[in-house]
Amino acid sequence: MNMIPPVPGGTQRQQELVRRDLAHLWHPCTQMKDHESLPLIPIRRGEGVWLEDCEGRRYLDAISSWWVNLFGHTCPRIAGAIAEQAGELEQVILAGFTHEGAVRLAERLADLAPGPLSRCFFADNGSSAVEVALKMSFHYWRNTGRPEKRRFVNLSNSYHGETLGALAVGDVALYKETYAPLLMEVFTAPSPDCYLREPGADWEEHSRRMLGPMRGLLERHHREVCAVIVEPLVQCAGNMRMYHPAYLAGLRALCDEYGVHLIADEIAVGFGRTGTLFACEQAGIAPDFLCLSKGLTGGFLPLSVTLTTEEVYQAFYDDYENLTAFLHSHSYTGNALGCAAANATLDIFDDEPVLERNRELAARMRSAVAPLEDHPHVAEVRQTGMILAIEMARDRETREPYPWQERRGLAVYRHGLERGVLLRPLGNVVYFMPPYVITPEEIELMAQVAMEGIDRATSAPGEGP
Ligand code: PMP
Helix, strand or coil: CCCCCCCCCHHHHHHHHHHHHHHHCCCCCCCHHHHHCCCCCCEEEEEECEEEECCCCEEEECCHHHHCCCCCECCHHHHHHHHHHHCCCCCCCCCCCCCHHHHHHHHHHHHHCCCCEEEEEEECCHHHHHHHHHHHHHHHHHHCCCCCCCEEEEECCCCCCCCHHHHHCCCCHHHHHHHHHHCCCCEEECCCCHHHCCCCCCHHHHHHHCHHHHHHHHHHHHHHEEEEEECCCEECCCCCEECCHHHHHHHHHHHHHHCCEEEEECCCCCCCCCCCCCHHHHHCCCCCEEEECHHHHCCCCCCEEEEEEHHHHHCCCCCHHHCCCCCCCCCCCCCHHHHHHHHHHHHHHHHCCHHHHHHHHHHHHHHHCHHHHHCCCEEEEEEECCEEEEEECCCCCCCCCCCHHHCHHHHHHHHHHHHCEECCCECCEEEECCCCCCCHHHHHHHHHHHHHHHHHHHHCCCCCC
16 A cells, blocks of 8 residues: 655654654653654654655554544545634634534534433543533532432443543553542442353343442442443443443443433444444433543544533523532633534534445454454454454463563554554554544455454564563
8 A cells, every 4th residue: 555655855854753752742641761662653644544654654544543533534524624614713712602613513412412412511522521521410419419429430441531530430450550549439340341251141141240230339329329430332441342232221220220320431432433323322322421522523623522411401500699500611612623523524424324334344344354263362353333353362262361561462563553554452452443434445454464463463472571
């Protein structure tokens, strides 16, 4: 694929940019010392699934740049909508003022979201959407005379963002452990993660069984619990672990039975990733709070939204002197450019058979990695819609994992870069979550490179000490 001729002077330009970057930038989720040996890649443009560096080398973005991009880089329709909006209104304070883009987006989201989710509170990133849901749930109970409800229930292996509240309701030790002294305590129920099912059990049976401990926990603590928070169907940052929709249906019933809210964090899985527009649809349920971000703007701009019900909204609606209002704010709440990007993204869902097309692409992804089904170091290939994950293990039968210190995923990452595919494994899990404009040929390439990378990573001794 790398057909673009090298940019004249590209190497020098690229090296210079890297030097300047490393002099001042501190990159997210990175041990910066790694860049003593790991190349940092300056990207100068993108188109469709491709990113192009300053030397003209191209990388197929198999992970949608941290799961945000839906319709390709520089998607003309979204780019055009942003440009048009920028000439009209870039940003306006959303307290006391409003604008058509935010109004239209809120109407459309209320219409598309499952069940009675009719109220939209905008913020500007996923973690903030989670913070809003947590605060609103707690505040709802306080406003309705239940101030003792101040605890949250999460699932093991869950991830909800990096700000302190969002981190507290997550459960990935790698991100959380260091900051534990700063975090509120939560009740953790075992994840319905189907990788952990007993041999012979099917997904549904396993996921349903995990409702047992959740029931026990709610039975004991419901009086002090505001809400249960989950990532519907796929625990993405928790190594793309997946579960059956039956769990969500059962969880909704448990939350109703015990009088606690259900917060669905669809920041990563929303907008078609799991095969339906929202993952909750597969369980036929509506949460009390739905958090969305990432794909909301097609991957162009930071924007997030927390949807909730009229019932929750009404618990805050009162005379000012009663001090029941939700006084949370972010400067860029409901940014006009972000809303224009989001409306353009929803236009594409309206005008094109996105979900139908994705079904074919998803099937193609699966068949493209079929050879891995009997790979000696692949314990599982799992898939939910447009998310496909490959779990590498030292022993496929016992599922003994590779020690994290060996950084097997990093070897796959390096191989991908050499071959022009951006894969960014999570621990021992290689996954695909590509933009929806990927072609069957590009899927074949992505899968081929991933399989070579897995062969390489699992046949060498590993990178660690
Ligand atoms: N929730 C989930 C499920 C996520 O995957 C993420 C981001 N990976 C977040 C919350 C946090 O979003 P952000 O990075 O925009 O703060």
